[in-house]
Amino acid sequence: MAALALVAACSGSGDGDDDGGAASGTTTTTAASPSQADEPWAQTLRQLVEEGDGRDNESEGSQRAQDLLVDALDPIAEPLPGGDGFRHPFDQGTNLLGIIEGTDNPDEVVVLGAHYDHLGHDCETDDPDDVVCDGASDNASGVATVLEIGRRLAADPPSRSVVLALWDAEEDDRLGSLAAVQSGVIDTDAVVTYLNWDMQGTDLLPSVADSRWRTQTARSTLARLCRSRCTSYGW
Numbered sequence: 001m002a003a004l005a006l007v008a009a010c011s012g013s014g015d016g017d018d019d020g021g022a023a024s025g026t027t028t029t030t031a032a033s034p035s036q037a038d039e040p041w042a043q044t045l046r047q048l049v050e051e052g053d054g055r056d057n058e059s060e061g062s063q064r065a066q067d068l069l070v071d072a073l074d075p076i077a078e079p080l081p082g083g084d085g086f087r088h089p090f091d092q093g094t095n096l097l098g099i100i101e102g103t104d105n106p107d108e109v110v111v112l113g114a115h116y117d118h119l120g121h122d123c124e125t126d127d128p129d130d131v132v133c134d135g136a137s138d139n140a141s142g143v144a145t146v147l148e149i150g151r152r153l154a155a156d157p158p159s160r161s162v163v164l165a166l167w168d169a170e171e172d173d174r175l176g177s178l179a180a181v182q183s184g185v186i187d188t189d190a191v192v193t194y195l196n197w198d199m200q201g202t203d204l205l206p207s208v209a210d211s212r213w214r215t216q217t218a219r220s221t222l223a224r225l226c227r228s229r230c231t232s233y234g235w
């Protein structure tokens with residue numbers, strides 16, 4: 001049975017709960033090692049933060065983020081049909097959607113999602129002169145994760161097709177993912193799994209912080225990728 005779960009780990013209200021990213025100094029982070037800093041995922045994370053305007057939907061900062069994310073999607077996925085290339089505009093913003101076609105069961109779809117929008121200037125930081133919500137954790141981190149998984153899946157495509165979904169307007173009560181479902185651009189009958197990344201490195205639910213999640217590890221391409229990457233970083 002096909003199932004699609006559109007979930008988001010952060011709320012749309014956003015008052016004062018922004019991670020703030022590098023500029024606000026409100027989040028304790030561990031710096032990437034020199035080798036990790038050169039990784040594509042680290043570059044994506046850095047580029048989104050350095051975009052500098054907080055990526056609010058329909059802002060100039062959002063446009064800059066879209067440009068760099070389209071450049072990141074281009075070598076690893078094909079545009080999902082129904083949009084303007086990778087861009088899928090809707091009334092309040094623009095989703096970015098790419099697909100890696102499956103080898104054996106291309107009509108079955110796994111969706112890997114993360115929202116790239118953030119709060120723009122609508123958050124509190126420690127520095128009153130710093131009015132930009134960088135959103136390093138929320139959710140440049142999730143976008144970097146989805147793109148990194150996409151890069152590795154593109155190099156060795158799995159049986160099912162994989163849609164890489166970078167949502168806009170999540171901070172406005174998930175309007176981007178809602179628009180994708182309502183428009184039919186993503187055929188929900190074909191979706192067998194949806195996985196969402198939001199705010200990596202943040203314990204939103206401390207009760208499950210030490211939990212481990214495993215799904216069909218004997219046959220899962222995703223599980224093999226995760227295991228190899230965790231091992232390489234000593235996690």
Ligand SMILES: [Zn+2]
Pocket residue numbers: 008009010011115138139170198199
């Ligand atoms: Zn979020």
